[in-house]
Amino acid sequence: MRIVLVGPPGAGKGTQAVRLAEKLAIPHISTGDLFRANISQQTELGKLAKSYMDAGNLVPDEVTIAMAKDRMEQPDAENGFLLDGFPRNVSQAEALDRLLDEESIKLDAVLDLEVPEEEVVKRIAGRRICRNDSSHVFHVTYSPPKQAGVCDVCGGELYQRDDDSEETVRTRLEVYHTQTEPIIDYYKAQGLVVTISSLGPVDEITQRALEALKREKAENK
Structure with missing residues (x-):
């Protein structure tokens, strides 16, 4: 299957991208991983992207698109892929359509993970990270430490990252609504969007997504 994953x-x-890609036996292609791989390997695209990032500028769409194209042409993506973080806007979605048309292949589905805005704020603004080890993550509501402000694992101080503050989260949501959400309507016009609730246990969400994708594939046969 060839899937685009979207959501605020x-x-x-x-989390769901990794799980779904494993269940469907297709590569998980995330823009974050693409950028890190190209920059660490010092590819021409990586050097170009880094030059923009070092200057504090956004990487142009054409660079992101070129990275995605290169990754989708790798042998492990021959039978499908799951795109996470790309396309990020309508112009990228249009460019992806052109790329796929050139290869005479089509997307099977656009999986839209739906979650209420206040739940998003609660999820992100409630995160607390250990200063000693950033892999030790807690949540004031869903997975609180035994002692407030103290890491259960190593006793380090727990803190809230600047980009997890409520104000920053609401700004990120506004950017999502303005830039990324329009691609849902773009793909709805093609009959590709499958919307599921992203509330509940992780395993349940994964199962919900797999069942929705299975139905979509059966209906489009």
């Missing part, structure tokens, strides 16, 4: 910050896209 805090919808659990990263």
Whole structure:
């Protein structure tokens, strides 16, 4: 299957992308991983992207698109892929359509993870990270530490990252609504959007997504 995964910050896209890609035996292609790989390998695209990032500028769409094209042409993506973080806007979606048309292949589905805005704020703004080890993550509501402000694992101080503050989260949501959400309507016009709730246990969401994708594939046969 060839799938695009969309949803607001805090919808659990990263978690579900990894799980779904494994279940469907297709590569998980995330823009974050693409950028890190190209920059660390010092590819021409990576050097170009880094030059924009070092200057504090956004990486142009054409660079992101070129990275995605290169990754989708790798042998492990021959039978499908799951795109996470790309396309991020309508112009990228249009460019993806052109790329796929050139290869005479089509997307099977656009999986939209739906979550209420206040839940997004609660999920992200409630996160607390250990200063000693950032892999130790807690949540004031869903997975609180035994002692407030103290890491259960190593006793380090727990803190809220600047980009997890409520104000920043609401700004990120506004960017999502303005830039990324329009691609849902773009793909709805093609009959590709499958919307599921991203509320509940992680396993349940994964199962919900797999069942929705299975139905979509059966209906489009």
